[in-house]
Amino acid sequence: xxxxxxTIAAAHEGLRRRDxxxxxxxxxxxxxxxxxxxxxxxxxxxxxxxALAAARRADAILAGGEEAPVLTGIPLGIKDLFCTDGxxxxxxxxxxxxxxxPYESTVTANLLADGAVFVGKTNLDEFAMGSANIxxxxxxxxxxxxxxxxxxxxxxxxGSSGGSAAAVAARLAMGATGTDTGGSIRQPASYCGIAxxxxxxxxxxxxxxxxxxxxxxxxxxxxxxxxxxxxxxESMAGFDxxxxxxxxxxxxxxxxxxxxxxxxxxxxxxxxxxxxxxxAEIEAAWEQGIAWLRxxxxxxxxxxxxxxxxxxxxxxxxxxxxxxxxxxxxxxVRFGRRxxxxxxxxxxxxxxxxxxxxxxRRRILMGTYVxxxxxxxxxxxxxxxxxxxxxKDFESAFRTVDVLLTPTAPSPAFAQGEKMDDPVQMxxxxxxxxxxxxxxxxxxxxxxxxxxxxxxxxxxxxxxxFDEESVFAAASAxxxxxxxxxxxxxxxxxx
Amino acid sequence: xxxxxxxxxxxxxxxxxxxxxxxxxxxxxxFSGASASYGGEPNTHVSLVDAGFPGMLPVINxxxxxxxxxxxxxxxxxxxxxxxxxxxxxxxxxxPTGYQISQFTHPIIGEGAVEIELVDGSTRVIGITRLHLExxxxxxxHDQDPARSFIDLNRAGVALMEIVSEPDIRSxxxxxxxxxxxxxxxxxxxxxxxxxxxxxxxxxxxxSVRKAGEPFRTRCEIKNVNSIRYVMQAIEVExxxxxxxxxxxxxxxxxxxxxxxxxxxTRSLRSKEDAHDYRYFPDPDLLPxxxxxxxxxxxxxxxxxLPDAKRQRFQDEYGIPRYDAGxxxxxxxxxxxxxxxxxxxxxxxxxxxxxxxxxxALNRTGRTIQDSPISAEALGGMxxxxxxxxxxxxxxxxxxxEMLANGETAAEIVERKGLRQVTDTGAIDAAVQAxxxxxxxxxxxxxxxxxxxxxxxxxxxxxxMAGKGNPAxxxxxxxxxx
Numbered sequence: 009x010x011x012x013x014x015t016i017a018a019a020h021e022g023l024r025r026r027d028x029x030x031x032x033x034x035x036x037x038x039x040x041x042x043x044x045x046x047x048x049x050x051x052x053x054x055x056x057x058x059a060l061a062a063a064r065r066a067d068a069i070l071a072g073g074e075e076a077p078v079l080t081g082i083p084l085g086i087k088d089l090f091c092t093d094g095x096x097x098x099x100x101x102x103x104x105x106x107x108x109x110p111y112e113s114t115v116t117a118n119l120l121a122d123g124a125v126f127v128g129k130t131n132l133d134e135f136a137m138g139s140a141n142i143x144x145x146x147x148x149x150x151x152x153x154x155x156x157x158x159x160x161x162x163x164x165x166x167g168s169s170g171g172s173a174a175a176v177a178a179r180l181a182m183g184a185t186g187t188d189t190g191g192s193i194r195q196p197a198s199y200c201g202i203a204x205x206x207x208x209x210x211x212x213x214x215x216x217x218x219x220x221x222x223x224x225x226x227x228x229x230x231x232x233x234x235x236x237x238x239x240x241x242e243s244m245a246g247f248d249x250x251x252x253x254x255x256x257x258x259x260x261x262x263x264x265x266x267x268x269x270x271x272x273x274x275x276x277x278x279x280x281x282x283x284x285x286x287x288a289e290i291e292a293a294w295e296q297g298i299a300w301l302r303x304x305x306x307x308x309x310x311x312x313x314x315x316x317x318x319x320x321x322x323x324x325x326x327x328x329x330x331x332x333x334x335x336x337x338x339x340x341v342r343f344g345r346r347x348x349x350x351x352x353x354x355x356x357x358x359x360x361x362x363x364x365x366x367x368x369r370r371r372i373l374m375g376t377y378v379x380x381x382x383x384x385x386x387x388x389x390x391x392x393x394x395x396x397x398x399x400k401d402f403e404s405a406f407r408t409v410d411v412l413l414t415p416t417a418p419s420p421a422f423a424q425g426e427k428m429d430d431p432v433q434m435x436x437x438x439x440x441x442x443x444x445x446x447x448x449x450x451x452x453x454x455x456x457x458x459x460x461x462x463x464x465x466x467x468x469x470x471x472x473x474f475d476e477e478s479v480f481a482a483a484s485a486x487x488x489x490x491x492x493x494x495x496x497x498x499x500x501x502x503x
Numbered sequence: 504x505x506x507x508x509x510x511x512x513x514x515x516x517x518x519x520x521x522x523x524x525x526x527x528x529x530x531x532x533x534f535s536g537a538s539a540s541y542g543g544e545p546n547t548h549v550s551l552v553d554a555g556f557p558g559m560l561p562v563i564n565x566x567x568x569x570x571x572x573x574x575x576x577x578x579x580x581x582x583x584x585x586x587x588x589x590x591x592x593x594x595x596x597x598x599p600t601g602y603q604i605s606q607f608t609h610p611i612i613g614e615g616a617v618e619i620e621l622v623d624g625s626t627r628v629i630g631i632t633r634l635h636l637e638x639x640x641x642x643x644x645h646d647q648d649p650a651r652s653f654i655d656l657n658r659a660g661v662a663l664m665e666i667v668s669e670p671d672i673r674s675x676x677x678x679x680x681x682x683x684x685x686x687x688x689x690x691x692x693x694x695x696x697x698x699x700x701x702x703x704x705x706x707x708x709x710x711s712v713r714k715a716g717e718p719f720r721t722r723c724e725i726k727n728v729n730s731i732r733y734v735m736q737a738i739e740v741e742x743x744x745x746x747x748x749x750x751x752x753x754x755x756x757x758x759x760x761x762x763x764x765x766x767x768x769t770r771s772l773r774s775k776e777d778a779h780d781y782r783y784f785p786d787p788d789l790l791p792x793x794x795x796x797x798x799x800x801x802x803x804x805x806x807x808x809l810p811d812a813k814r815q816r817f818q819d820e821y822g823i824p825r826y827d828a829g830x831x832x833x834x835x836x837x838x839x840x841x842x843x844x845x846x847x848x849x850x851x852x853x854x855x856x857x858x859x860x861x862x863x864a865l866n867r868t869g870r871t872i873q874d875s876p877i878s879a880e881a882l883g884g885m886x887x888x889x890x891x892x893x894x895x896x897x898x899x900x901x902x903x904x905e906m907l908a909n910g911e912t913a914a915e916i917v918e919r920k921g922l923r924q925v926t927d928t929g930a931i932d933a934a935v936q937a938x939x940x941x942x943x944x945x946x947x948x949x950x951x952x953x954x955x956x957x958x959x960x961x962x963x964x965x966x967x968m969a970g971k972g973n974p975a976x977x978x979x980x981x982x983x984x985x
Contacts, residue, residue, distance in 0.1 A: 091558045104557065111551060113558060216558040223787035251560050252789050330787055333590050336601020337555040341654070352596055352652075379592070379782035388784060 011036040012179035012500035016236040017263075019182060020078045023070055030070065030081025034063035034125050037083040040500035041127060041180045048150045048498065050165075050175040052088045053096050054128035059083065062125040069123060078239055080123030085175040085184035088129035089136055090116045090227070091216040095126075099218045100134045100144035103338045103345050103363030113216025114251070115185060115227045115244045122243040127181055131171030134365045135335065136192055136220040139437040141170025142424065143367040151200060151421050152178035152496035156462030159497065163421040163463070166196030166437070172230050173200035179500035183231035183240050187217060189224045190323050191417075191441025194453035197230055198416035198466025201455045201494060203237050203483065204230035206441075208474045209448035210255035211241075213248030219334040221327035222253075224445050234454055234483045238262035241476065257474055265477035266484040270304040273482065276311035276409030281440060283418070289459050290415045297413055297456055297467040300489035301482065309409050313401040318394050319443040324435060325378050325391035326446070331368075332375025338363060370431065395446050402447040406472045411482045414440050416453040416466035440468060450476045454483040455492040464494065506674030508712065510746045515712045517742050518719055519678055520632075520670035521734075523685060524663050525695035526639065526703035527570045533638050533662035534561030534604065541701055545644075545655035553660040555599030560788050563588075567662040568794065570694040571611050571636050572802050574664055577692045577809055578631050580615025582799050586635075588789045592782040597641035597654050605665075607783045610635035611792065617668075617688070618811065619680040620829070629681050630669030639663050664695065670709065670719065675735035682706065682731045687810050691835050699730050706734050708762075710741045712749070720745075721755045725762050725769055737762035741769045813838055821850030830858055836872045843879035848886050856882060860900065864907050877906050885913035897970050898922050926973045931964070931980045934972065938963045939984065949985060957981065 011033050014022065022028055038056050045051050066081030091097045091109035098104045112120070120126075133143040141149040141164060149170040151163035165174040169186030173196035176184050186193035188206035197204030205228045212227040219225060229240030242263065247256040277298060282291075302308050340346035340359030347362050349355035364372070378387035405412065417437055427433045444451035450473070453466035467486055471479035507514035532539050535552035552559040575582045587609040590602040615631035641659035645652045666685065672678050686697035686704060697704045706729075711722035725741060728734045741762075745755050759778070760769040808816070810832045817828035817838075831841045831854065845853035861875075861882060870876060885902060888894045894902060894917055905916045917923055925931065938960060939946055949956040964977050 097557070099557070107557070109557065111556075111558075214558070215560050218557040219788075221787070250562060252562055253787075329784060333592050333602050333782070333784070336592060336594065337557070337599060339594065339596075339601060341596050342554055342599060343556065353594075356594055376782065379784055381780045381782075384782075384784070 010501050012040050014182070015233050016079070016082050016182050016231060016239050017233070019082060020080075023081050024076070026070070030063040030066035030125065031060060033081060034059050034083045034127065036500070037127055037179075037181060040178070044178055044180060044498060044500065048152060048174050048178055048180070049147050050131055050149055050171040050178065050180055051085065051128040052098055052100065052131050052144070052146045052171070055095055055126060058095070059125050059127045066123050066125060077122040077243075079119060079243055081125060082123070082182050083125050083127045084119065084240075085128060085130040085172055085181035086116055086126050087132055087169055087172050087185050087187060089132060089187050089218045090185060091218065092116055092126070092129065095129065097129065097218070098146070099136070100132045100146055101363065101365070101368070102145045104218075105145065105345065107344050109216075111216055114213035114248045115217065117216075118246060119185070119240075119243050124243070130169070130175050130184055133168035133170065134368050135218065135331070136168040136187055136189060136225075137331070137367050137371055138167040139191070139195060139434055140164035140422075140424075140427070141167040141196070142428065143167075143365050145365060148424055149174050150498070152498035153199075153201060153421060153463055154497040162424045164199070164424055166199035166417070166421060168192040168196075169204075169230060170196050173197055173202060173204070176200070176202050176230050176232060177496050178498055183229055183236055185227060185240075185244065186230045187220075187225055187227050188441075188445065189220050189226075189327060190445045191438040193228045193230060194441045194451060194466070194468060195417050195437055197453040198455075198464065199421035201464030201492070201496065202230055202232050203234050203452065203454050203487070204228060205237050205241060205452035205476065205479065205483075206445065206450065207241055207245060207476055208255075208450045210253055211245045211450070211474070211476070213246070213251040213254045215248055215250040221330040222334060223330060224327060234452070234480060234487045235263060235266045237452070238266050238480050255474070260477055262476060262480050265480040268477070268481040270301065270306050270481060270485050273306045273411065273478065274309050274409040275301050275306045275482065276309050276405050276412040278311050278313045278316065278405070278412055278414060280313050280316035281414045283439065286415075286418060290418060290465065293456050293465045293467065294413070294415050297486055300486055301413060304485040304489065306482075311405045311409055311412070313398075313405060313443065315394060315397045315401050316443050319398055319446055320435060320439055322391045322394045322398065323438070323442040323446060324374070325387050326395060328371040328375030329379050329388050330375065332372045332379065335364070335368070335372055367431070398443055399447045402444075402449055402470075410471070410475075410478050412470040413482070414468045414470065416440060416468040420459040420461065420463035420465055444468075444470045449473050450479050452479050452483045454486050454490075456486060456490045457492065458494055464492075506676065508742050508746050511750050513714070515742070515746050516715055517673055517738065518670050518711045518713060518722070519672035519738055520709040521668045521672065521678060521681065522707040522709070523666045523668075523682070524705045524707075525574075525666060525689055525697070527567050527636075527662035527664055528694055528696060529564060529566045529570060529662055531564055531566075532660040533564055533567050533636060535660050537660065539661045541703070543657055545653070545657060548657040549659065553599065553656055555601070561604060561786075563789065563792060564662065567636060568611070568792065569802055570662070571634060571664055572794065572799055573692050573806060574666075574689065574694045575612035575615065575634055576799075576803050576806055577688045577694075578612070578615035578617060578634065578666070580631055580634065581613035582794075583609065583611055583613055584794055584796060584799070585609070586611040586792045588786045588792065589783045590786045593779050595640065595643075596652065597643045597656070597659065599641065599656060599659055603638050603640065604786055604789070605637035606635035609791075617681060617684055619677060619684050621676060621680060627671075627677065629671045629677070632667040632669050634664050634666045637663050637665055670711075675738045678708070678738055679731050679735045682734060684810075687833060691807055691809050693807070702729060705729050708734055708737055708741075710738055710745070711755070712742050712745045720749070721757050723755065723758055723760050723769070725760045726772060728762050733762055733764050736764065736767060737769060740767055744769065807835075821845055821854065823851055823854045827854045827858055834872070840872055840875075840879045844883045844886065846883075848883060849890060852886055852889070853883075856886060860903055864903070868907070876910060877903075881906060881912055888913050888917060892926065892973065893917060893923055895924050895971070895974055897965070898924065901970075922971060924973050925968055925971045926976055928976060928980065931968070931972055931976050934964050934967045935960075935977070935980045935984055938967060957985070960985070
């Protein structure tokens with residue numbers, strides 16, 4: 009039995025039956041990391057000793073005979089944006105290269121309380137800013153998938169949660185945490201052939217997660233099945249008094265929602281997502297998804313989200329504006345990197361010049377610009393108004409339909425080096441994921457098939473605020489219909 | 504009484520608005536659980552939130568909101584049931600997050616009013632524009648080391664109320680009266696200790712001048728003035744500076760200035776061109792602050808009696824003059840002290856003693872009413888002895904001094920020193936006769952029409968009786984004989 013091939017749900021059964029121990033399960037994943045991380049660069053930090061110690065504790069609990077939480081002994085990767093007590097947390101930035109937080113983020117604390125074992129901190133775009141995981145100061149992440157007949161070209165895993173996506177796809181972890189600001193869970197999930205959900209804004213606490221854009225950032229799980237995502241989200245989610253934007257609504261049984269019948273569910277197909285120049289295979293995958301849901305008993309409804317076309321432009325005002333303020337704290341004074349200067353201003357300039365990479369600096373500059381006197385009304389204020397209109401688009405669509413179905417990304421994974429000279433081309437990767445982020449509604453990517461070049465393509469299910477259950481139900485149906493059993497070229501059991 | 508600056512070409516009117524930063528009295532900071540208390544070793548009252556660590560989030564402290572609402576109610580101001588927090592972005596070493604959380608466009612408190620009274624007894628109403636909540640910054644210390652600066656974050660994140668007045672103030676005196684009145688209200692409410700030396704109340708002063716009837720001219724802001732006296736001085740010198748500029752054909756630049764009390768001048772800190780662009784925007788970490796009308800009513804119902812109401816009540820209930828009532832309500836402990844003394848006694852006698860001998864004694868001994876050597880009960884006990892005729896007013900002053908010196912009660916002193924007033928008419932008659940016998944010349948003068956000498960005879964009799972004679976009976980006896 010290949011322990012690294014198991015789903016979380018199956019592994020839990022195996023652990024419960026004592027078919028194998030948590031130490032064996034975690035050990036198998038650590039061995040895979042040992043073998044493949046040098047190439048994939050999915051982890052910035054690996055914590056084998058802590059992981060094995062946690063696995064042994066999990067084994068003690070499992071041996072105790074009591075009902076152990078479903079995540080007991082399950083090896084997970086943690087995006088290196090979640091602060092982990094005593095474990096270096098870098099945001100993939102030189103600025104925090106040696107930063108060891110003395111506190112545990114709420115999301116990871118929730119997972120630990122449910123017995124999960126962290127094998128390490130996964131790579132990402134610096135401060136979660138990017139769509140290809142190429143801006144990490146620790147180097148780019150390689151997508152474990154290869155184009156058919158092309159073992160050489162290195163593809164990007166998507167971003168910003170590229171390390172998490174690559175780790176889960178290559179079977180280095182059974183699941184991982186991600187964060188999604190404009191698509192940072194869904195797009196890499198799509199590129200790496202796994203499932204990932206950005207829950208409703210406010211569902212997971214942001215406390216202890218390094219902020220990029222506070223009004224958009226939302227933690228979510230990434231795993232190889234929809235059910236595993238449901239299991240993980242149930243643990244990660246929940247009200248937290250330490251985050252004023254977290255919402256006090258009970259977390260439902262997401263796992264149960266995965267098996268729910270879709271009879272009578274209304275699925276909206278937003279006309280505006282049929283963008284000009286969309287590759288035929290993306291269009292075909294979308295049509296296939298529509299057909300699957302119709303067969304599952306859904307009613308398919310054409311809907312309109314007229315403000316979708318402003319989504320990306322709006323996002324690239326709101327997110328940089330918040331980031332320019334959120335990242336002001338990295339000033340070299342209290343923690344993190346400090347580059348000395350003769351004056352305070354020189355210390356700031358030197359520290360931030362050396363500490364931040366080009367993409368982060370670009371976004372800080374854009375954000376500072378759009379908030380400046382004389383530009384605020386034209387950019388930030390207008391963007392907020394448009395954001396409200398985008399939100400209303402979704403509200404009005406959800407008066408007639410239960411979920412929306414769209415492609416996750418406009419293309420399969422591209423190669424390292426492509427799209428990299430033009431930031432705007434790079435930003436277009438998020439065109440389908442950004443609107444749901446702007447509206448705060450839950451959205452999930454699920455693998456639907458392969459492109460002509462043999463690369464995974466994801467479909468996105470978008471739901472009403474706090475109705476992740478319908479999202480899980482529809483995504484599960486797509487997953488069953490797709491029967492996606494393809495695996496990446498680079499993975500644990502391939503030596 | 505109009506305050507005018509006499510310029511070369513005629514009089515100029517002064518226009519002043521004040522922004523007062525008042526530190527909120529609360530156990531913990533505005534957005535974190537760290538202690539908000541003053542003092543403490545550097546960096547001992549600091550949470551990870553205050554230090555701006557990655558991933559830390561602000562959570563509003565309900566008590567600070569309650570304090571702002573109480574203050575708003577005390578300023579007769581509109582309470583906004585929905586307000587919002589914004590980020591004011593700027594870099595400074597003692598500002599850990601790189602932004603101050605403040606309220607820019609939607610403050611918690613709107614328009615209100617403060618009535619001030621001037622020396623000539625006239626009153627004026629100064630409008631309050633708004634009151635908003637914001638965080639204080641930390642403290643930079645540049646004097647600890649020749650090469651390095653140090654940062655103390657104890658104050659970082661402590662709640663401040665910024666109270667902005669309308670440009671209604673027209674003289675340094677009015678500015679002083681406004682600040683004193685505001686401080687009095689804050690202290691009554693228990694929302695700010697008003698301690699300007701410790702920096703828990705500071706003022707930014709906006710000053711401009713104009714000719715009568717003109718619209719406002721350009722103003723300058725004098726930052727962070729930390730005493731009422733300095734505020735008054737700063738306004739005076741700044742106004743003169745501006746008049747001189749206008750009259751010499753120049754124009755005043757809008758800028759931020761500092762007041763230097765040693766040289767009694769203001770100096771430019773930064774011009775409008777160098778002004779920070781604070782890039783205000785709504786803080787995405789915080790939801791709009793929504794409070795319930797019922798909660799506001801609840802807070803209103805527990806508000807203490809405020810100085811204006813108390814002063815009116817003192818006039819009505821105790822029949823004391825408006826001036827005296829004003830003096831007594833200036834500080835809540837004084838008002839409480841007075842009420843304890845006056846309860847069940849002659850309130851006017853009580854007011855005279857508290858404002859007169861008692862205040863003088865505090866001044867002389869450098870004590871405050873909180874650590875007064877004479878309690879309100881003890882002073883009341885002495886007044887009882889006056890009222891029931893045991894001692895007269897003159898003896899009372901001696902008794903009071905004894906009480907001050909050794910803490911005995913008035914009754915003990917009277918007993919020990921035998922100061923009980925003499926009401927025995929036989930003794931009084933005898934003393935009268937002795938005085939007349941000793942002063943035949945004066946008696947002759949009196950009888951020849953010099954009525955004024957009556958006072959002389961009273962004094963002599965009282966002196967002969969060591970001051971213990973009942974003044975009314977002495978008068979009576981003298982009149983009879985004379």
